[in-house]
Amino acid sequence: MVDLTALLADLAAESEQLDALVAPLPPAGWNRPTPAPGWTIAYQIAHLAWTDHVAQLAATDAEAFYASVTATPDPSRLVDDGAESFLAPPAALLARWRAGRSALAAALAAAPAGEKLPWYGTGMSPASMVTARLMETWAHGEDVADALGVRRTPTGRLRHVAHLGFRTLGHSFAAHGRAVPTEPVRVEVAGPDGDTWTFGPAGAADRVTGPALDFCLLVTQRRHRADLALIATGPVADEWLDVAQAFAGPPGGGREPAAARSEAAT
Template sequence: MVDLTALLADLAAESAQLDALVVALPPDAWRRPTPAPGWTIAHQIAHLAWTDHVARLAATDPAAFYGSVIAAPDPARLVDDGAAEFLAPSARLLARWRSGRTALAEALAAVPPGEKLPWYGTRMSATSMATARIMETWAHGEDVAEALGVTRTPTARLRHVAHLGFRTLGHGFAAHGRAAPTAPVRVTLTAPDGSTWAFGPADAADQVAGPALDFCLLVTQRRHRADLALVATGPTADEWLDVAQAFAGPPGAGRKPGAGRRAGARA
């Protein structure tokens, strides 16, 4: 069983780490471009605030959540429109993100065990929603850090991102219009502290191995596989590294080989 309380604590810690990057920025720095085309630092925080808002709706008022989906003028622009809707002067935006993520944590903590929340194209438990929020906060935090020229130290919270990346193997194939694989894949990762994280059957013929940070950068489409120290063994594992996607929705543009810290995907 996954401990929701522990997940929410890690979500709060991940949010606090990103908060610390932006809290002292002057207003003009919030307009600095990030690796996601067309998005500034303000857009990144506005996106997180908007997603926290709709996630709270999903947890507290499913009818209102579905209503927001139906009312979207262009589903293909849902992410961009959501970020634009929540844009505001930096002090107001920061306050809105803080209050929104607190409200979301309270809402998720109150979800009855076993209840599934509506989401875009799926339904998920409160623990899955909290894990997804950790993944998004970390990934967009990477975009902000890159815009600021900051290299963040990986933490044990990456395990949540890595686990979600493993669990969404089939989604990555489906998002790219490919049949879901039938062969299992074993993922063996070196954690930030040097220990090993492993997912999937140990005797699987298809294997992915490498640093946990690199795997997380891949499944959030923050790096191209050619720029990462990940090794794929077997055809399913090899194809997966081309389509891996831990976030919901259509596939992002990803990054081109060698793009390093200057191109990205919106998730």
């Protein structure tokens, strides 16, 4: 059984770590651009606040959630329009995000364990929803940290992100219009405390190895594989590193290799 209380505590800790980065910023600091094209720090927090809001709707009022989806005139703009609708002056935005994530935690804690909550493209258990929110909070927190020139210390909470990244292997291929592989893949990554996290059958011929942080940066598309110390063995594993995405929806644009960014800047 998944310990939902422990999962929620990890989500709260991940949110508080990001909160500590943005709370001291002067108003102008919220306008600093992040690596996501067109997204400032304020936009990143507004996105998290909006997603927490729709996740709370999914956990408490399915009809309202579906109404929020169908009310979008341009589905391709769903994420951007959602974030823009939650933009506000920094103090108000920070308060909105704090209140929203607290309300979401309470809603997920009260959701029946076996219930499937509606979401974009698939239903999710309360535990899966918490894991997805933690993944998004960490990933967008990475964008904020990059914008501020801050190197965050990895924690054991990354195991949730790594596990979700492994579980979404099939979705990663399908989202990119590729056949979902039938061959299993073994993932063996080194956690920040020196332990090894493993996913998939031990005897799989296809394997991905390396630091857990690098695997999480890859599956959230925060770094290009060329900039990470990940080793893919086998054709399925190798192709996976090109398309991996732990988030729902259409294929993400990913990030360019650091070398390409350096050339563009010169």
